[in-house]
Amino acid sequence: CKLHKICVLPGDGIGPEIMTVAKKALSLAGQKEGEEFQYTDCLIGGAAIDATGKPLPDETLATAKASDAVLLAAIGGYKWDTLPSAQRPERGLLAIRAGLNAFANLRPAIVPRQLADSSPLKRELVEGVDILIVRELVGGIYFGQPRGFGTNDKGERIGYNTDVYSEPEVERIARVAFEAARKRGKRLCSVEKSNVLEVSQLWKEVVIRVGKDYPDVELSHMYIDNAAMQLLRNPKYFDVIVTGNIFGDILSDEASMLAGSLGLLPSASISGAGPGIYEPVHGSAPDIAGQDKANPLAMVLSAAMMCRYDLAIPKVAERLEKAVDAVLDAGLRTGDIYKQGTPNTKLVKCSEMGEALFAHI
Amino acid sequence: CKLHKICVLPGDGIGPEIMTVAKKALSLAGQKEGEEFQYTDCLIGGAAIDATGKPLPDETLATAKASDAVLLAAIGGYKWDTLPSAQRPERGLLAIRAGLNAFANLRPAIVPRQLADSSPLKRELVEGVDILIVRELVGGIYFGQPRGFGTNDKGERIGYNTDVYSEPEVERIARVAFEAARKRGKRLCSVEKSNVLEVSQLWKEVVIRVGKDYPDVELSHMYIDNAAMQLLRNPKYFDVIVTGNIFGDILSDEASMLAGSLGLLPSASISGAGPGIYEPVHGSAPDIAGQDKANPLAMVLSAAMMCRYDLAIPKVAERLEKAVDAVLDAGLRTGDIYKQGTPNTKLVKCSEMGEALFAHI
Numbered sequence: 001c002k003l004h005k006i007c008v009l010p011g012d013g014i015g016p017e018i019m020t021v022a023k024k025a026l027s028l029a030g031q032k033e034g035e036e037f038q039y040t041d042c043l044i045g046g047a048a049i050d051a052t053g054k055p056l057p058d059e060t061l062a063t064a065k066a067s068d069a070v071l072l073a074a075i076g077g078y079k080w081d082t083l084p085s086a087q088r089p090e091r092g093l094l095a096i097r098a099g100l101n102a103f104a105n106l107r108p109a110i111v112p113r114q115l116a117d118s119s120p121l122k123r124e125l126v127e128g129v130d131i132l133i134v135r136e137l138v139g140g141i142y143f144g145q146p147r148g149f150g151t152n153d154k155g156e157r158i159g160y161n162t163d164v165y166s167e168p169e170v171e172r173i174a175r176v177a178f179e180a181a182r183k184r185g186k187r188l189c190s191v192e193k194s195n196v197l198e199v200s201q202l203w204k205e206v207v208i209r210v211g212k213d214y215p216d217v218e219l220s221h222m223y224i225d226n227a228a229m230q231l232l233r234n235p236k237y238f239d240v241i242v243t244g245n246i247f248g249d250i251l252s253d254e255a256s257m258l259a260g261s262l263g264l265l266p267s268a269s270i271s272g273a274g275p276g277i278y279e280p281v282h283g284s285a286p287d288i289a290g291q292d293k294a295n296p297l298a299m300v301l302s303a304a305m306m307c308r309y310d311l312a313i314p315k316v317a318e319r320l321e322k323a324v325d326a327v328l329d330a331g332l333r334t335g336d337i338y339k340q341g342t343p344n345t346k347l348v349k350c351s352e353m354g355e356a357l358f359a360h361i
Numbered sequence: 362c363k364l365h366k367i368c369v370l371p372g373d374g375i376g377p378e379i380m381t382v383a384k385k386a387l388s389l390a391g392q393k394e395g396e397e398f399q400y401t402d403c404l405i406g407g408a409a410i411d412a413t414g415k416p417l418p419d420e421t422l423a424t425a426k427a428s429d430a431v432l433l434a435a436i437g438g439y440k441w442d443t444l445p446s447a448q449r450p451e452r453g454l455l456a457i458r459a460g461l462n463a464f465a466n467l468r469p470a471i472v473p474r475q476l477a478d479s480s481p482l483k484r485e486l487v488e489g490v491d492i493l494i495v496r497e498l499v500g501g502i503y504f505g506q507p508r509g510f511g512t513n514d515k516g517e518r519i520g521y522n523t524d525v526y527s528e529p530e531v532e533r534i535a536r537v538a539f540e541a542a543r544k545r546g547k548r549l550c551s552v553e554k555s556n557v558l559e560v561s562q563l564w565k566e567v568v569i570r571v572g573k574d575y576p577d578v579e580l581s582h583m584y585i586d587n588a589a590m591q592l593l594r595n596p597k598y599f600d601v602i603v604t605g606n607i608f609g610d611i612l613s614d615e616a617s618m619l620a621g622s623l624g625l626l627p628s629a630s631i632s633g634a635g636p637g638i639y640e641p642v643h644g645s646a647p648d649i650a651g652q653d654k655a656n657p658l659a660m661v662l663s664a665a666m667m668c669r670y671d672l673a674i675p676k677v678a679e680r681l682e683k684a685v686d687a688v689l690d691a692g693l694r695t696g697d698i699y700k701q702g703t704p705n706t707k708l709v710k711c712s713e714m715g716e717a718l719f720a721h722i
């Protein structure tokens with residue numbers, strides 16, 4: 001029996017509720033496979049600001065670094081929305097990504113069979129969609145220097161940021177994407193805006209070069225504006241998408257709507273060395289926090305991704321994924337994925353969904 | 362009878378075909394209302410590169426500046442795709458936008474009644490959608506300095522661009538958007554990424570300040586990633602959207618897919634002083650160029666926008682718009698909007714669509 005040290009960041013809003021379910025589900029699934037988890041809860045986001053004044057206390061980062069992996073629920077809420085931006089909960093998220101060098105953000109956009117009808121897109125377009133977006137997460141315009149406020153040569157006040165990538169930064173994310181594509185449909189689409197931006201021209205050049213090492217993967221290139229269209233026109237065209245930080249932010253959120261709901265979408269942010277961060281794509285939903293209404297499934301699926309990628313215990317991942325599939329098949333739906341009038345479905349609370357999951361595991 | 366001087370830029374691919382239809386439709390509609398048009402054809406894009414070596418010859422810009430308005434069809438094609446990016450057709454587009462200071466790009470995303478079924482989104486979500494995207498067009502990361510290639514402090518090669526806005530730049534685009542909202546649904550949504558970027562924080566601050574002058578317009582703010590989602594989740598939420606250059610590029614292309622086809626979407630790029638540029642949202646479609654298969658309707662609707670905005674002859678605009686409505690009602694469809702099996706529709710060529718339009722005008 002192996003002990004896996006997990007840094008647990010429940011964060012804000014519905015975070016603690018869904019984390020409770022995920023921890024228990026993970027432990028149960030681990031038991032069946034002879035794997036044990038040791039959880040260390042730490043503060044991040046608004047909860048950390050309230051307790052320590054900082055969105056990412058040093059102690060949290062230190063614990064995260066000393067762990068095998070990080071499970072993060074969600075951060076932010078109305079309460080902290082009026083703070084100056086440098087002190088807001090989101091900064092904790094950016095800081096832990098950078099602190100762990102979690103440069104590769106993997107976001108699957110999968111339309112679960114049981115929910116294909118809740119997509120805003122027509123069923124025939126989204127049924128069977130299975131896209132993996134690989135977003136660069138610790139570079140680009142999110143972190144580029146110089147940045148700030150200043151004055152231009154006309155004496156007018158300006159705000160500015162720098163979108164910048166270096167060759168090694170593009171190379172390492174490209175390799176993650178090619179490797180992922182190799183294990184899937186063997187098609188990679190690199191998304192940039194090289195008809196306008198130099199940073200994108202470098203991106204494209206390096207991706208093409210790295211691609212030489214992956215002759216078995218079919219590489220294509222698409223401008224970001226066109227990609228935003230094609231995701232709607234023909235989402236099944238895509239297998240793996242690789243793109244920079246800001247384009248990935250936009251595209252992965254757009255792609256997540258193909259599924260109709262964020263309630264089932266996990267994500268992994270990994271460095272290749274050291275612990276990765278596993279978190280649902282959805283936010284902290286402060287409007288329903290503490291009401292036992294949240295959907296814990298994306299959190300549970302994030303734990304499954306953690307088992308697969310960082311912990312290399314795919315059997316535990318499978319148990320979790322199968323349990324999620326089973327509760328959906330059984331018709332259980334939390335508020336976010338419940339659609340009145342759909343036969344054989346039942347509206348349940350977060351804790352009820354949890355109990356059903358535990359039973360299936 | 363007034364004479365309107367129009368700088369005509371047929372450009373590449375299907376450009377010349379659709380421009381022929383638009384010019385004739387415009388002249389006919391003008392005749393009925395006692396307005397006359399004088400067309401001066403100039404080179405831009407690939408056609409200009411072939412003839413002069415430059416994507417925007419000085420003569421074209423000079424003629425454009427001396428005109429009342431510019432009608433542009435489409436630029437680009439496979440032939441020029443391998444040129445170094447600084448010499449590609451797109452550069453002509455960026456250069457004429459900057460040269461005319463056409464800072465406000467207005468892109469309506471309307472789902473035409475007759476085509477609601479061709480949207481990838483479910484009919485109930487898109488029926489009645491009527492969004493106006495106001496995109497800043499001559500600033501931001503498209504034009505920000507410094508930009509280029511270089512070396513970072515680790516000696517690695519980098520590519521970089523600067524996303525920058527000044528207060529006056531944001532203020533003028535915000536005013537265009539508030540004015541537009543005032544004439545429509547009185548709701549304006551400003552889209553940025555102020556939780557991460559300083560350039561967005563300045564953007565938001567200035568938009569809020571300008572908003573004080575428009576107490577009758579309801580102002581909201583949305584992060585770009587969320588906007589990319591909400592456009593799919595609930596497109597009817599939006600009335601007018603105002604955003605920066607790159608976010609507007611992405612969002613307007615995404616929004617254009619709500620209509621299912623680009624074939625009917627016009628755009629205006631205006632400076633408030635001097636001639637604006639009117640062009641369809643679609644591209645030059647080199648694959649069907651010269652085959653009389655193109656859809657001329659977006660080009661005709663762009664001419665209508667020109668009549669409304671720059672030339673202040675709304676009656677001519679109405680005649681054009683009514684003719685487009687009529688040919689769609691009559692079931693005429695070019696290949697891009699034709700769906701086999703739809704009752705009472707007929708596949709027609711570009712020239713046939715033109716003849717039908719002329720008859721209706």
Ligand SMILES: CC(C)[C@H](C(=O)O)[C@@H](O)C(=O)O
Pocket residue numbers: 090093094249556557586
């Ligand atoms: C909260 C925000 C800073 C973050 C981002 O932009 O990266 C979020 O949108 C995400 O995608 O995880």
Ligand SMILES: CC(C)[C@H](C(=O)O)[C@@H](O)C(=O)O
Pocket residue numbers: 195196225451454455610
């Ligand atoms: C061709 C390209 C440079 C252009 C842009 O990015 O502005 C196009 O996508 C557009 O939106 O008009």
